[in-house]
Amino acid sequence: MKMKALIFSSCLAVAFTTSTGMLAQENGLPIQVVQGNEDDLGNVTDEFQENFFEALKQKAIExxxxxxxxxxxxxxxxxENPVVPFEMGKNYKLLENYEAAISSLQKANRLKPNQQWVLAELMESFYENKDYEEAIIIAKNLVPIDAGYYNNLADLYFKTQKFDELLQLLDRLDAELGVDEFRLGLRQQIFAITNNTPARIDVVKQAIKANPEDQANYLNLIYIYSEEGMEAEAFSAAEDMKIKFPNSRIVHLALYKFYLNDNKPEKALESMKIILAAEEIDAESKFKVLNDFLLFAAPRPEYQDDLNEVIALFSTSENSPQIYQKLGEYFLIKNEKEQALSYFEQGLTKDLDNFELIRNTLLLxxxxxxxxxxxxxxxxxxxIFPAQPVLYLVRGAALNQQQEFKEAEEALTFGLDYVIDNExxxxxxxxxxxxxxxxxxNEKKSSEFLQRAKEKNNKLK
Known part of the structure; x- marks a missing residue:
């Protein structure tokens, strides 16, 4: 019995020093994590210990x-033991039965009011159950216990769009703790949602002042100006960023677009080449740059050599199958089918699971x-795609052209069964x-299908 009691005590300690979890971090908010230390079970019987130990064991194995x-x-x-409904609430929460979890945790709170370890679980359960107003009440009760719960309260204000209350809270925290990037970012989200452009710009300028070495803040300012149609201000901010960071390659993500719009293709090309060769710039951003230049170069054949150079740069720096599809589509628009097919086929060597790319390649x-x-x-x-009728159709047509009529019959009759609502x-x-x-x-069957095709065509006209 002494050994059993020793094991039980150690398990109990683990049970109450485990984090109660975190609220969903949908807005990128750091959430307070609670360390509970409630281990006063009072006088318990052997039967109680055995069942409680069993509960902990079963919870541990889910x-x-x-x-x-x-x-x-x-x-x-x-x-009357508050630990029992507390543990029960945690198990219900893990089962995502939040109503039952809330009921159990409220009982634990009634039996032993205002304990941090209970309130934190209750707040999280309300949050997961989307009872945000109730969660706010609990968060306000937790703040005097631990200031870390201000983050939870901020998250809940944001979730319920209580922006006035949230801004007041952020002002208070800035006054007490000083300005930080997290709260500046939260303000920016609020002002973006409420279309308060002047305040949004002011917040980003504050962020630049608070952390002048962070290039992302400058890019945010350029983005806001551009989004609001303030092109002159956006270009000026980009030029300022270039002066501040003379070796920055990220700034060219903004500059190339301005140069294109301002009909300065040589400068745009220079910025694009810097972007495409930069290791610190992600493939998605590079792809957007290349796509913009494709749109620019399409009606201007004099830039074809420059485009080829840009394509070569991208292909060297990024092994992205998507680029080959985009290039194929670009040359298809220009009616350069051989070139388009070449890019489509290159893309398929890297991404055979891309149905759209397969279809485009086959048709070409x-x-x-x-x-x-x-x-x-x-x-x-x-x-890979056994239920796609267009693949059977293309296969049948290709086999017909090679006079492999038996295989064509098999492909076409099988594929026809997959055609639904596509006359x-x-x-x-x-x-x-x-x-x-x-x-x-089989001329009879041939005539029958030709007649069916004609009848269907007439119906569609």
Whole structure:
């Protein structure tokens, strides 16, 4: 019995020194974590200890329902012990039964009021149950116990769009603790939501003043100016950033766009090349830069050599399958089909799971008479996308062109079953099946499918 009591005591200590968890951090808010130290069970019987130990064990192995059953036995033995409904509430919360969790934790709070370890769990349960007003009440009770709960209160004010209360809270915290980037960022979110542009700009300027070495704050200011159509101010902020950070390559994310809009392509190209070669700039941002230049160069053939250089830079620095699809689409718009197909096929060597890219490649292969390549690619694609009718259609058409009529029949009849609510595609299948059966020497079936195609076409007109 002494050994059992020793084991129980150590488990109990673990139970009450475990974090009660954190609120959902949807707004990037740092949330207070509570360390409970309540271990006063009072006078307990051996039966109570055994059931409580069983509850802790079951909770540890994530059998929360069994833990609750054991705790219910404890509750019958010690109905006034606050630890029991507290543990029960935690188990209900882990089961995402927040109503039951709240009820149990409220009982624990009635039995032993205003304990931090209970209130924190109760606040989190209200939060998860989207009872934000109730959670705010609890958070306000927790703040005098630990100032760290101001973050929870701020999160709840933001969640309920109580922006006036939140700004007052932020003002108070700034006065007591000094300005920090987290609260500046929160203010910026508030002013963005409330369309308070002057205040939003002022907040970013405060952030620059608080941390003048952070380039992100300068970019935020440029972004806000641009978003509000204040192009002159945005360009001026970008130039200021370039002066402040003469070796910065990030600043060119803003500058290249201004140069393009201001019809200064040479300067834009210079900025783009810096961006595409910069390791610290992510692939998504680089892709946006390249896409902007594709749009710029499309109607201006004199920049084709520059575009090729930019493409080569991007391909060298980023191994992104998406770029090949975008380039293929660009050359397709220019009706340079061979070049487009080349990029599509390069993209597929890196991303065969991209259905849109597969479809575009297959259709272009058919258009250019690459029937062998289309039949091979469609066969591979059907292993990945076995329920896509267009793949069967392309495969059947490619096989027809190679006079592989038996295989074409199999592909087309099988694929036709997947066509749902697409009468235009049905016409394509009927026409290809007409070709197939003519090739197989079955003129009757060929005529039947040709007639079906004509009737369907007439209906669609």
């Amino acid at each position: 059998n929360y329902e069994k833990a609750i059953v054991a705790l219910q036995k404890c509750e019958k033995l010690q109905p 292969q058919l258009d250019l008479g690459r029937f062998q390549e289309a039949s091979v690619l469609s066969e591979k694609a059907l292993e 235009n595609m049905e016409v394509d299948f009927f026409e290809q099946l007409s070709i197939t059966y003519l090739g197989l020497g």
